[in-house]
Every structure is written in C-alpha cells, then in structure tokens.
Amino acid sequence: MKAIPRSLIIPGHPDFEKLNDIGLEVVRRAGGTIGLIQWFPKMLRDAVDEVVDTPRTRRRSYDELEKTEKTYLGTKIEILTRAKLDLPKGRLDFVIQNCDVDLKFTIGGNWMIPTEAVGHVCLLAAIDEPKSQCFLGLIVAHPANLTSGANRDAKRTVAATGFQEIHWLLNGVPCPQNFWRTLPSNLVDAVFTGKTGNDRIVTLFSGVLDRPVARRIIEEAGGEQRDFMRRIRSDAKRGARDRLLQEGVLLLQGNYDADLIKSLGLPETSPSEFISHRVISEAERAICASYGRSVPAALSS
Template identity: 30%
Template sequence: MPRLILQLPGEICTNTDSGEHLLLAPEDDTELQSVAAWLGTHPVAEFYTDAIRNSIDYVLDGGKTGRFDLLSPEVHPGERASVGAKLEYEVLRTFQLPKTKPLDTHIADAPVDIKATVGANWAIPTEAHCQLCICTQIQLKNNRHRSWLVRAHRSWLYRGKGNKDQKRGLAVHARDHWSMPLYDWTDLPINPLRYLTEEQAAEVLAKRPGQVQRMLKMFHYLEGHIIPRNVFLTVGAGKQDPMRRARQLRDKAAEQGLTVLCGTWTESRDQATARGIALRTGEWIALRENAEEINQEAEAQSG
C-alpha cells in the first residue's frame, strides 16, 4: 500500500469533483450522526450476520454445486470477492432500505454506500469519495466480521495502483480514528458440514446411496449441531426436493436412536426449548435422547 500523509479533521479536503471542504470528524458530521442514530434502532450486528451468511450461501450455490466452504480450492478467488457485491443487496433487503443512485441507498435522507471486503481494505469508487460509507470487513479464516460508518474523505484514501476506475482503499489510521464503529468483531455461523472429516464429508455428499441415507449419516456425524436449511440443499445437490427427503427422516432417525427436531414445527420448537436450544424456522437438530421422554416434557409444557 503506498504511503499516504493524512490530513487531520478540520483541515481542507481537496476533491476535484465537489470542490474544497472541511475534513469532518464523526462527532462533527451531522449526516453521519443521523445515519448512526437510524442504524442504532436496529440490531445491526445480527442483521449483518444474516446478510453475510446469505451472501456466502448465494456465492457457494451449494444446492447446485455441493460446495460448503468459501475457502475451498474449488472456489475461485473472484467468487470470494463477489460476496461483497451480493452483500449490498442482502443489506438493503434485511434493513428494508431502498436502492438509490448514485450510491447504494439513502439512510435518514443521507446518501450511503455499502462496502465489504473479505480482505484487508475496500475499493471506494469515485462516486463515494467524501461520501458516507458502511465498511464491513469479513475474516473468513476467523469466521467473524465487523463494520464501521465512515465518511470516505478523498484525503484519507490511498491512490489505487493501476486501477482504471480510480477506486481507492481507506487509510487504516482514518478507519481506526475518524470513523464510527457500528459493532465489534462478531462471529459468523459456521456451515456444519465444515465440522465433518474429509472421509465423512465424502460419504455425506456422495451420489450414492440416496438422500435419506446420506442425511441420516449427516445427523449422526453432526449430532447436537444446529443444521440450517441450506445444508440439506447442499447434501441433495442436483437432486429433486431434498427438503421433502429431510421431512421423511424423523421415523428412520428414531429407529437409530436419534430424535430429529425442526424449528418449522411448533412441537419441535417446544421440545428444543425444553433443552435450552433455540431453533429458528428452517433449522434442524438431531439429539441422541429418548424420544418418548422429550414428548412427555413437551406435553407437560403445553398442558
């Protein structure tokens, strides 16, 4: 990264597009404060966690490819980088924000650009220079993410090396000292298939035997792990209606000593809650417990 001599808040930022203006610290930037206040009425970390997970699932496209790990050699670096582009639309959908131009959206009547990186810095396009940006950093190896709200003053951006569209990275000092953290490092849910050994994954994702038998193996290997819907689509990649196969599992799993619960069903949610497990719609879990005892407890609760 080229050396950058940073100007301080209160000094003049020279922007060839919008002219000279003051470099603003977050506490002096009324638009930034308004956007931060609006975001503060939402569970930002939780929303971003869901949006990032959906973006990763979209890029992996496990239901067609059988892939479940973004760091796998099977995933092209360009696909990993595209998570940020998909995240923009997931954030708009999750926060119910409009898609606007020239930036990505408006929050509290202020234009805002939504940026994300799976690396160390962001590519700030010329239209977002000196504008408000939500900058998200995703660390895939550490399964975590964090975000800042920052005005990407041109004077705080590195010059893009060989970048024809003049995109620039944000200086680390500016990010650390003249931005507003929206939330600290937050865990990203790990795709349960990543807990499998190489041999187990090969069995679960094989073309033979059928889906039901392979899903049963998955439940045995991932006993006690919450398994989201997307995992079943991955295991049934290229097959018809894998979720229907998943719903056929309960009786067969019970024969093998496993109780299968699904958050879509009220009865299952009650049984999971009795064990301190929060299951959301579409989430599954297999427990090696006595099914009769679980049903008795659920009936006692409902009674």
C-alpha cells in the same frame, strides 16, 4: 479483521455530524438496533453461502471464489441492503440523508475504495470468518483516510490510521458460521456423494450429533427435491428418520420434540431446527419411552 482501534468519530470531529445522521437513519430503517442486529449478520451469512454454494461446488470458503464471484457478491449485498433499507439509488449505491453513499464489502480485512467514492461517505460491511463476527460502519473516504498506493484499477484501501475514522454501527457482532465449513471435509464429501436424498440426510445426521441443524442445511443436503422435508419423515422404514433409528439415532424437531430435547440435556433447538442424538444408555431409553419414542434395546449399547 485487524484489531479495531477506538473511533475518533465523536462530537467535535468534523465528520461526526454527517456520519452520525446517516448512521441513525440506517439504524432506523433497519428497525432499530435490535432489527439491525437481527437482519445484518444473517443477510451477510446467507449472501456469502449462496455464492460459495457448497452443495453443488463442494467449496466451503470465500477464498475459493473466483474474482468475478467476489465482485458479484459485493453487488448482491449492495442490492439486498438497498432493498431492506428502502433506499433510492444515486450517483453511488444509495442516497441517505441527501448524501451519496457507496457500499463496500470485504472478508479479507480491508475495503477497496474506487476513485468515484473518494471524498464520499462509504458504508463498510465485513465478515471475520475465523472469529464469526461482522462489522458495519461509515467513513468519509478522504484521501488522508486511504492508502497512498492503488491497484491497477486505481482502487485504494482504508489506511491503518483510517480505521480510527470509522463510525461503527456494528462492531464485532456475532455472525453465524458457515455450517459446512465447521465439518470435516471427509464428512462433507460423504454427505454430498450420497446416491439419494435419504442417503445424504442419514449421513448428515449420523455424522453431526447433538447439534441443531437448520432447515436450510437439510434442504441443501437433500439435494434438488421438491419436498425435501419428506426425507426426514418416517416412510415405511425407508425414510431418514427410520433409518437413523435403526442405527440408534433419534432425529428430533425443535418444535414438536422440545420437551424431549430438554429432558435429554441436548442444546436448545429452535422450532425450525432439527437435532440428532445417539441413545447410549438405559436411562436415555427410559426418557425416550416416557415421550412415546421407542428405541430398541439392541441399539442402545
């Protein structure tokens, strides 16, 4: 996403009243500003990751999607937004405050505006992957706010000067990263080429130490398992937890092991997350023992 200029949509601007009213309604329906911040970034992250589908495709970025998948992703975000905000469909994607509104999504830094949306309000959604930020704004797609050239589908983009005409609801708000994209490609390949669910989870947690891992990531790593969480439990020395312990790696859960996680100086881990840690000192072994977690001395060196 390019540097965002200061918005000109302030009281006195001819589009201010309309965009402000629609923006307030969007925020209200999302549960207020806090509700919007809690919902919108995660919704975008999950929607993108589900289409990229790293576990089955080995792809890790939006750029690797086919054109049809990118189109579907925009439609998916439109549907999820309509459902969350409980908005009726109109001639365009939604009706908000008796106004037809079209939703446009991009990761590429600009939005494609179709001819049917020109002159109407557009709800602009975006992710900046390198900066892990997301954006949500409103613009009236006046011809003056759009580029003069169009692609072969007659779609235009927001002009450089048009970025000043966006009324921002969220501007550069932190957005979760794609977990798999943050890992070395050889580690991702090693995880997903494991023969069993246990193999994949052991590879994941021995390769990603001292970092909280969400339940969804464990599900993806475990593969098509009915009870993927069983993979991380003790299972007659065959479960991932016991196999990791044999390597000197503790697998801890953010709820049950919260105090031990804190005592070991590990990052805060939510109740739905797990974190692995390699025990490397006698002091850490003693801390673990005080919480009833024994790590064999032979594995701590």
